[in-house]
Amino acid sequence: MTAAPEQLDVLSVAREQVLEQGVGLSEEQVLEVLQLPDERIPDLLELAHAVRMRWCGPEVEVEGIVSLKTGGCPEDCHFCSQSGQFPSPVRSAWLDIPGLVKAARQTAETGATEFCIVAAVRGPDKRLLSQVRDGIKAIREDGNDIQIACSLGMLTQEQVDELVEMGVHRYNHNLETARSHFPNVVTTHSWEERWDTLKMIRDAGMEVCCGGIIGMGETLAQRAEFAVQLAALEPDEVPLNFLIPNPGTPYENYPVVEGPDALRAVGAFRLALPRTILRFAGGRELTFGDLGAKQGMLGGVNAIIVGNYLTNLGRPAQDDLDMLDELSMPIKELSKTL
Amino acid sequence: MYCGYCGKARVGVGVGGADDQTEVDHSACASRLGVIDPPRFCGECARRMVVQVTPAGWTAACSRHGEITSAR
Numbered sequence: 001m002t003a004a005p006e007q008l009d010v011l012s013v014a015r016e017q018v019l020e021q022g023v024g025l026s027e028e029q030v031l032e033v034l035q036l037p038d039e040r041i042p043d044l045l046e047l048a049h050a051v052r053m054r055w056c057g058p059e060v061e062v063e064g065i066v067s068l069k070t071g072g073c074p075e076d077c078h079f080c081s082q083s084g085q086f087p088s089p090v091r092s093a094w095l096d097i098p099g100l101v102k103a104a105r106q107t108a109e110t111g112a113t114e115f116c117i118v119a120a121v122r123g124p125d126k127r128l129l130s131q132v133r134d135g136i137k138a139i140r141e142d143g144n145d146i147q148i149a150c151s152l153g154m155l156t157q158e159q160v161d162e163l164v165e166m167g168v169h170r171y172n173h174n175l176e177t178a179r180s181h182f183p184n185v186v187t188t189h190s191w192e193e194r195w196d197t198l199k200m201i202r203d204a205g206m207e208v209c210c211g212g213i214i215g216m217g218e219t220l221a222q223r224a225e226f227a228v229q230l231a232a233l234e235p236d237e238v239p240l241n242f243l244i245p246n247p248g249t250p251y252e253n254y255p256v257v258e259g260p261d262a263l264r265a266v267g268a269f270r271l272a273l274p275r276t277i278l279r280f281a282g283g284r285e286l287t288f289g290d291l292g293a294k295q296g297m298l299g300g301v302n303a304i305i306v307g308n309y310l311t312n313l314g315r316p317a318q319d320d321l322d323m324l325d326e327l328s329m330p331i332k333e334l335s336k337t338l
Numbered sequence: 339m340y341c342g343y344c345g346k347a348r349v350g351v352g353v354g355g356a357d358d359q360t361e362v363d364h365s366a367c368a369s370r371l372g373v374i375d376p377p378r379f380c381g382e383c384a385r386r387m388v389v390q391v392t393p394a395g396w397t398a399a400c401s402r403h404g405e406i407t408s409a410r
Contacts, residue, residue, distance in 0.1 A: 064393040089345065089378035093388045106394040244374060247344070286374055307393035312374050317394065 010036070011043055014271050019051050024231050024272045031224035033268040038260050045263060048270040048300030055274045059332040060324055061237075061303035063114035063149075063279070064107030064317075067310040068095050068135065069128060073120040075153075075188045077176070079213055081246035081311050082120035088248030090311055100135040101142050108146045110306050110317040113334045115139075116149040116172060116209075118310055122189065124152040124159060136166050145334065149209060154193055160200045170207035170236065173197050177212050178222040179229055185216055198233060207236040211281065214265050215243035215257035223265060227272040237303065238276050240269060242283030244312055262287045263295055270300025279303035285315055293320075297327055340384040342377025342398075343367035347384075376408065 010025075010032040017023050025033065036044055072084045072092035081088040095103070100117070107115045117135060119128055129152075136148055150163060151172035163171065175194055176182065182191040202208050210233055212226060230238055242257045257265075262284075270278055280301050284293055293315075297304075304324075306317035324331060341348055341364045349359050371377060376389050380400035387398040395408040 066392055067390075070390065089386055091378075091386050091388050093390050095390055095392075099390065099392065103392045103394075106392065110393075308391045308396065311376075311389070311391055313372070313376060313391065313396070 011040070011047055014051075015047060018271050018274050019047065019054055022055055022274050024228075024274055025268070027224050027228040030227045030268050030272050031221055033271060034220045034223055034264050036264060041260060041263050041267070044267040045295060045299030048267040049298050051270055051274050052278070052300045052302050056277070056302050058330060059302070060297075060329045061114060061277055061279070061332045062110060062112040062321075062324075063116060063303065063305050064103070064110065064112050064307050065116040065118055065151075065305055065309060066095065066100065066103040066107075067093075067120065068100060068117050068131060069119035069121060070094075070311065071120060073122070075122050075186065077186045078250040079176075079185065079216055079243055079246070080120070081249055083249070086248050086250065088246065090248075094131075097131075097135055097138050101138045101144075104139045104144050104146060104148075105142060107307070108144050110321060111331045112306060113147055113332055114149055114170070115146045116151055116170075118151040118172070119153070120310075121153045123154040123156070128152065129159065129162060132163075132168075133166055136168070147334070149207075151209075154189065154197045155200060157200055160197075160204045160206070164204050164206060168206065170209050171201045172209040172237075172239070173201065174212050174239070175210055175226070175229065175233075177216055177218055178226040180225060181216070181218045181222045195233075198235075208233065209237040209239065210235040211237075211239035211241065211279070213241040213243050213283070214262065215254065215283075215287075216251065217254065224268070227269050230269075231272050231276075235273075235276060237279055238269065238273055239279040239281040239303075239305070240266065240301075241281040242287040244283045244286055246312075257283070257287045259288055259292050263292065263299060266296045266299050266301060277303045279305060281305050282309045282312060282314075294323060294327065297323070297329065340379055340381050341367050341371075342379055342381055343371040343375060345379030345384045345386070377406070 070093040076085045081090045149170035376396040382403045389398045399405040
């Protein structure tokens with residue numbers, strides 16, 4: 001009778017595979033990480049931080065975002081307070097050009113290198129693209145050279161080309177959740193339609209920003225599935241959101257993601273995506289509070305959205321900048337992104 | 339008079355008569371209002387407001403009672 005081979009600890013495997021070789025974890029390995037007991041979370045975060053430092057470096061990319069067109073979206077993304085299909089209290093609004101210029105200026109004043117212009121739409125129409133074009137022109141005329149990203153829904157090839165020509169350097173289009181869970185979250189379009197837009201963005205030379213939301217009823221296995229599906233896309237940036245149960249949405253009574261689960265997700269996503277910009281995005285204030293945000297920054301995260309989000313509020317930007325200072329994490333400078 | 343988060347009355351819901359001044363519990367609303375959410379309902383008339391959130395603040399406009407803005 002032969003003894004069963006000793007089961008190697010997933011973090012020991014990850015130390016060699018991810019930290020030393022830069023190879024992200026497989027779906028099965030990510031699931032193992034997501035199932036680690038609470039007492040292993042410090043080990044996980046320490047490793048994820050080491051991976052981030054080794055493959056990304058110490059700098060933190062800071063970004064501000066603003067909603068150019070709020071509410072009235074025809075899609076039914078169940079987490080979103082901006083869908084016109086749910087009785088959400090969010091009313092439609094358009095931000096005018098002076099307001100957009102001011103938001104970009106406020107973002108640049110925080111030291112941020114990224115400013116993302118977002119619209120709640122299925123995809124942009126001529127009016128929206130015209131507003132984006134005029135907005136970018138006005139931001140530049142204001143003497144602001146911050147990098148501009150956009151998030152305007154699904155695109156045609158012609159629209160991709162137009163955004164490239166406007167100088168948009170990165171495009172955000174989240175896959176939101178695992179492919180197997182997506183039909184439970186959105187029924188008005190498919191995961192594959194989103195993937196098609198992402199491919200066009202990549203092929204056009206724009207940087208790809210693609211992440212999602214943790215806590216939408218997915219299983220841990222689906223969370224692991226999502227991490228490796230994102231890795232297969234090879235995005236430049238992954239924004240990691242935690243569900244904010246917004247009133248009027250189908251998910252309004254969903255529980256907030258528990259801090260330990262959120263930290264396991266942060267560590268696991270870093271180990272699946274060793275070289276990607278991993279950004280703390282919406283919901284972190286609700287899920288983590290101040291202490292957890294620090295743990296996340298020391299657990300693999302290397303980018304942050306400062307200030308408010310699209311319809312929800314965030315911490316004051318200065319609080320996050322002070323936190324980065326306290327952690328001795330330098331903010332990425334604009335000159336290093338150009 | 340009305341909660342900016344849920345739009346319901348802050349005092350009296352009529353169960354104690356027309357002059358009911360019983361304070362209604364909005365503690366759950368208070369945990370989010372101004373922390374996670376800007377006000378969505380006018381405090382004067384409970385109309386839904388047009389709200390614009392920006393990186394450094396927010397504005398909320400009621401068609402009858404005008405605009406309010408965040409302190410920051």
